[in-house]
Amino acid sequence: MKSTVVFCGASFGSSEIFKTQAELVGRTLAKKDIQLIYGGAVTGLMGAVANGALQEGGTVVGVLPYFLKTREIAHEGLTELVFVDTMHERKTKMNDLCDSIIVLPGGFGTLEEFFEMITWSTLGLHKKPIGILNVDGFYDELLLFINKMVQKGFVQQVYLELVLISYNIEELLDKM
Known part of the structure; x- marks a missing residue:
């Protein structure tokens, strides 16, 4: 992997562990020379993951809609802001x-x-690995619901297997 997009919140959430793990993700990607692509904001987990990567000398590209430039507060210290x-x-x-x-x-x-x-993947529009870092069990209930969609016949099991899940960033990257 040469670059990964990280989707995450523009706020920090209710526990310090979310920020800590976001920073760790950024640092880990930078140490592995994986370029970070993310939403371009300095706020919340988005800012934390970017700052983690930048602190380790990583390359960080933010992508931000013009209308969110002030609302999410564009990160001015990125390698590139699109x-x-x-x-x-x-x-x-x-x-x-x-x-x-x-x-x-x-x-x-x-x-x-x-x-x-995940929809684009199931439609064959890309074949990129998709990983969920399930920090502090944040996605446990969503994963149960996705399994229910499989059980009820709305999602094929093969598509569920496209989603790689871990509680640890190193393990998740290995799976990917």
């Missing part, structure tokens, strides 16, 4: 720049990004 017009263009650009996908804790936007990437 501006786009829409949220859809943001995901498309991130997908174009990466060869793998990691999902950290986040809100509706993070979930939407994850589901779009």
